[in-house]
Amino acid sequence: MPDVRRPNLASNITADDVAEAIGVSRWTVNRAFKKDASISPKTRSKVMEAANKLGYVPDLRAAALASDRSNLVALLVDDFANPHKLVMMERLTRILRKHGWDTLLVNTLDRADAGHAILNASQRRVDAAILIGIQFDDEVLETALHARRFHKLIIFARTSRHPNTISIAVDDASAMQEITGYVAEHGYRRPLFLAGPRTYSAHLLRKETFLGCWEARFGTIPESAEVPAYDPILAEQVVTRVLTGRPRAEMPDILVCENDALAIGAIDVIRHKLGLRIPEDIAVTGFDDVPQCQSPNYALTTYRQPLTEMAEYLVDVLESSEDRDFDRAFKGKLIARTSA
Amino acid sequence: MPDVRRPNLASNITADDVAEAIGVSRWTVNRAFKKDASISPKTRSKVMEAANKLGYVPDLRAAALASDRSNLVALLVDDFANPHKLVMMERLTRILRKHGWDTLLVNTLDRADAGHAILNASQRRVDAAILIGIQFDDEVLETALHARRFHKLIIFARTSRHPNTISIAVDDASAMQEITGYVAEHGYRRPLFLAGPRTYSAHLLRKETFLGCWEARFGTIPESAEVPAYDPILAEQVVTRVLTGRPRAEMPDILVCENDALAIGAIDVIRHKLGLRIPEDIAVTGFDDVPQCQSPNYALTTYRQPLTEMAEYLVDVLESSEDRDFDRAFKGKLIARTSA
DNA sequence: TATATTTTTGCACCCGTGTGCAAAATCACA
DNA sequence: TGTGATTTTGCACACGGGTGCAAAAATATA
Numbered sequence: 001m002p003d004v005r006r007p008n009l010a011s012n013i014t015a016d017d018v019a020e021a022i023g024v025s026r027w028t029v030n031r032a033f034k035k036d037a038s039i040s041p042k043t044r045s046k047v048m049e050a051a052n053k054l055g056y057v058p059d060l061r062a063a064a065l066a067s068d069r070s071n072l073v074a075l076l077v078d079d080f081a082n083p084h085k086l087v088m089m090e091r092l093t094r095i096l097r098k099h100g101w102d103t104l105l106v107n108t109l110d111r112a113d114a115g116h117a118i119l120n121a122s123q124r125r126v127d128a129a130i131l132i133g134i135q136f137d138d139e140v141l142e143t144a145l146h147a148r149r150f151h152k153l154i155i156f157a158r159t160s161r162h163p164n165t166i167s168i169a170v171d172d173a174s175a176m177q178e179i180t181g182y183v184a185e186h187g188y189r190r191p192l193f194l195a196g197p198r199t200y201s202a203h204l205l206r207k208e209t210f211l212g213c214w215e216a217r218f219g220t221i222p223e224s225a226e227v228p229a230y231d232p233i234l235a236e237q238v239v240t241r242v243l244t245g246r247p248r249a250e251m252p253d254i255l256v257c258e259n260d261a262l263a264i265g266a267i268d269v270i271r272h273k274l275g276l277r278i279p280e281d282i283a284v285t286g287f288d289d290v291p292q293c294q295s296p297n298y299a300l301t302t303y304r305q306p307l308t309e310m311a312e313y314l315v316d317v318l319e320s321s322e323d324r325d326f327d328r329a330f331k332g333k334l335i336a337r338t339s340a
Numbered sequence: 341m342p343d344v345r346r347p348n349l350a351s352n353i354t355a356d357d358v359a360e361a362i363g364v365s366r367w368t369v370n371r372a373f374k375k376d377a378s379i380s381p382k383t384r385s386k387v388m389e390a391a392n393k394l395g396y397v398p399d400l401r402a403a404a405l406a407s408d409r410s411n412l413v414a415l416l417v418d419d420f421a422n423p424h425k426l427v428m429m430e431r432l433t434r435i436l437r438k439h440g441w442d443t444l445l446v447n448t449l450d451r452a453d454a455g456h457a458i459l460n461a462s463q464r465r466v467d468a469a470i471l472i473g474i475q476f477d478d479e480v481l482e483t484a485l486h487a488r489r490f491h492k493l494i495i496f497a498r499t500s501r502h503p504n505t506i507s508i509a510v511d512d513a514s515a516m517q518e519i520t521g522y523v524a525e526h527g528y529r530r531p532l533f534l535a536g537p538r539t540y541s542a543h544l545l546r547k548e549t550f551l552g553c554w555e556a557r558f559g560t561i562p563e564s565a566e567v568p569a570y571d572p573i574l575a576e577q578v579v580t581r582v583l584t585g586r587p588r589a590e591m592p593d594i595l596v597c598e599n600d601a602l603a604i605g606a607i608d609v610i611r612h613k614l615g616l617r618i619p620e621d622i623a624v625t626g627f628d629d630v631p632q633c634q635s636p637n638y639a640l641t642t643y644r645q646p647l648t649e650m651a652e653y654l655v656d657v658l659e660s661s662e663d664r665d666f667d668r669a670f671k672g673k674l675i676a677r678t679s680a
Numbered sequence: 681t682a683t684a685t686t687t688t689t690g691c692a693c694c695c696g697t698g699t700g701c702a703a704a705a706t707c708a709c710a
Numbered sequence: 711t712g713t714g715a716t717t718t719t720g721c722a723c724a725c726g727g728g729t730g731c732a733a734a735a736a737t738a739t740a
Binding site: 364365366367368371378379380383402404405406407408 | 687688689690691694695696697
């Protein structure tokens, strides 16, 4: 077969080709594609027209290589069982793309793999790494910060106090205070706190705040249970184990869950395995306001994080060249439904 | 402030630095990082040691630029309301990464944006684009194939007959035949098919197969309804509209849903708005086997796609340099639970 | 030890674009 | 029309590594 190139592959049209076609230099062509570049409108439109005709688009690899700015971020996720991750990924990719940023999705398989995942991302020379998983403990963060060339390491939707890290999250303390208030004022008196895995300091924040607030109000420390991952299926197992066979008098009257993933599993068990009603027998609260919360089946009272606002702030952080403390905690909103 | 470079940024260690440190040429250093390269074991380990000490890792941008192979794929998604997308993203990113491929996650905001999204990906010179959305109609595919430089355009988990496209999907026809058989043999006689949006030819496949099979068996064409997106919330609305106020005799005895997202919405409505029991009053089947299907609340009878196998095949396709017909349909598995 | 064979290493050139500056072109105004 | 101010354009050099081949080194063979 002769050396025929399929025209729709258009594999090697560069700025030079466009430049030659209209008799300008390559640099002029690239300028036409650059916002705020010093180029006359006439030339620009001439370039764009030719580029369009030839099917030219600038090569972002080469641009990144030459400028040391890729407009690419790595999004590291390790917790796909939590439906809230889907919401976060949607929101982040949408807003990032709106501002010209692309997203490398890295599935951190497990704790041991986190280092590799980060290394992997660093080889693509991303401008920043955004962590929305749970298994990133201090050790992993150190690895990331140590040898690698991330300009910015951002912990999104989780509070982190790590000094070289940027934390963009909801204000857990005030959120849990609000939830505690809601629970107390609605007459619940025997709460059980359903916590997620204790892999990272930040996670204790919600639990501790709740227990602390409750103690301050009533002088007793509520019971709590721990689920090894933010996975409704695992939450089912834990709740089953903790509540099955309890005398009615010792049953909690409300399950305060660290997030919706746990709350959803809890509701399923309470209703279908324990045969109890929600909220009459046991009420439930969550955190995140995942789409399922709206389902009449769950109608989950929960706390919504201002994800869009947080993502917009993230973009500001990415585009800022200052070197200040970017940590920020946002206020969310308690969404009262019928589960509590 | 003097020009002090933070050591942990390690921003410009190149193969040259490593080469100089141990007295070899740059090319030897890069060879050490390349599998199957012709290099002596001694030299390689010397290089690796030095690289490790200096914190050097090859720059994949430069490698991609020079070799015209990026080991990067774009994953285009537009349908984040469907929980199955989360499963697919997890599986794909996991398996791709296992084989050394990175994933660019592109959120195709809406139909009109699909073209931009594809252009965007092409500018990163990805080796292939993988579509797991629904809004990619023939027009969009043409755009993608036309001016852009994708080596491969893959439609994943959906059948496509587009000639320049690679379709890796489950065999919809045989799957729906199996479901039809299950439904018929379990005594259901008044099915209603709940379909998704009619944006793309492939989507009619499941519906048409079901209606066709049913007609062949019983001589009647079942009723059907259409939901404008694979979103449980929208499915709730449609099912409510279609079933509310119907005399009992005209109620379907089973809802055969095009996928789980629709089935889940349907179950919620049937139970909580219509006050009927599942499966006694109305049974439900889905498609995909999302994690929620296991919940005792849904216990959804559904059809599981062999996602891992499909993803592994995808990698084979990516790594193949032949130019043959890669389309392939996989057999999945009917998962019987108590919803039907 | 000399020669043939194989393995290992070095190198010229290329991938496609950004940066800062100097040259050229255009414009403003007397 | 001439001069200076301003905009627009061109260019040398850089970004970091891949490719194929030739030179050099190591090994095998006689």
